[in-house]
Structures are given as structure tokens and as C-alpha cells.
Amino acid sequence: MTDVIVDDLVQSGGTLIECQKVLAAHGAAKVSAYVTHGVFPKRSWERFVHKNEDSEKAFAYFWITDSCPLTVKAIANKAPFEVLSLAGSIADALQI
Template identity: 60%
Template sequence: MNRLESAIPLLLQQLKTFPQQDLVIVFPDDGATKRFKDMFSVYSFVTCAKVRNGDHCNVVVKDGDPNGKHVVIVDDLVQTGGTLIECAKACLGKGATKVSGFVTHAVFPKNSWSKFAHSSNPSVKFETFWITDSIPHSRDIAKNEPFKLLSLSALIADRLLGYDLVPSV
């Protein structure tokens, strides 16, 4: 039997440190909404979408309301980060007060993570960008603000050994 396992419990542990009413979970597209929405049942959520206008593509808020909220954009992986940045801009344009992000797999080829680094003066400032150690270079990326590394080791041990090292949320 195949099972989809996720690193979302690691993020949920982090989100417990924020007032729930101040947060909204944002999915950058319908695919992320379908994959992850049920894991965030206690939070409001927003779905963004790419809208084509001729040769130009814009990311817009499709469903939900980020106004007055700290938005946390959730996806399974990031490459260049363009969609996440455009999703953040769309939410800020609709009144979001802060932006954070979470991805399980921080691929970031050719140092594309640097567009999120506070020292690079990004066009959108992410408060926190949680990544996991699923990719070896994640440890180096996490040495830079706003990145925070979450280890998969306890989740993997839970699944392999049947332990309860990651508290349920």
C-alpha cells in the first residue's frame, strides 16, 4: 500500500508559536491546495493562481482573504522562487501584513535562494522561510535570514520505527 507522507507536521509545530487568528495559510496554486488543505483544518486559507494576459502572467489571489493577516505560503518544493514571490506580492496587495513561507524541498538551483535573503534586499521581505533538510545544501541555505531549517529525522523515525517523536498537532 502506498502512502503520502508529509513534512507539514514540522510546520504545524512552528505555527503553534503564533496566534492562530493572525495567520492564514496560502497555497500558490490549486495543486498545493488539493495536496495540503486538509492538513491545515484549523486555519483560514487562500489560494493563488496564475492568470495569463497575452504574453504576460500574473499571480492573483483566487480564493480567500489575506487582509490583516500574516500569510504563510506552503508548497512542496521551490526552484527559482518566482511563483512564491509573486504569490506574496498578490497577498500583500490584498492587505496581508506579513509573509512567511514553507517548502519541504528547497531545490534552489544556481543560488536562487538569495532572492529571499534579507541581505539581498528582496522585493518582498519574508519574515521566516522554513525549509527542511531533504536536500543536502539546505543546511548552507539555512545560515541566511530568513531561512530556518527543520529536520526530517524525527518524522522519518516516526514512520520507520513507529515512535511518536513528533507530537501530534
């Protein structure tokens, strides 16, 4: 089972990392995150990129939307990131 932390915005990622540590300390086998807006100034997304030696402590998945295009470009093909498109949701809301 994977625990998922849900948040609206991430910048440095410090809060998410602290939450992941607490969940892991309380027995969570895997922790993932979903964040609507991955801002990540100053390449702070690098804190989450899987490195072989830290894979057990890392987030299993980190889903973000495509609301911040510069982030999407920067994290392309980097685990654990996966980008989810907002296009369909926005079109549905606008009834296009």
C-alpha cells in the same frame, strides 16, 4: 498576523514571490513560506535573503526541511531561512 504559503518544492522561487506580492497587495502585513524541498538551483535562494532596503517586501520567515543538504549548507544563518529536521518524522514512519 502572518500569512503562510505552503508548497512541496521550490526551485527558482518565482511562484512564491508572485504569491507574496498578491498577498501583500491585498493587505497581508507579513508573508512567510514553508517548503518541504528547497532545491534552489544556481543559488536561487539568494532572491529571498533579507537585505535592509527590501525588508518590508521580504518573506518574514522561510522554513524548509533538511531534505536537500546542499541547500541547508548554503543558507546556514541567512535570514529569513530556518531549517526543520525530517529525522524525527522519518524515524516515526519507519517505527525506529
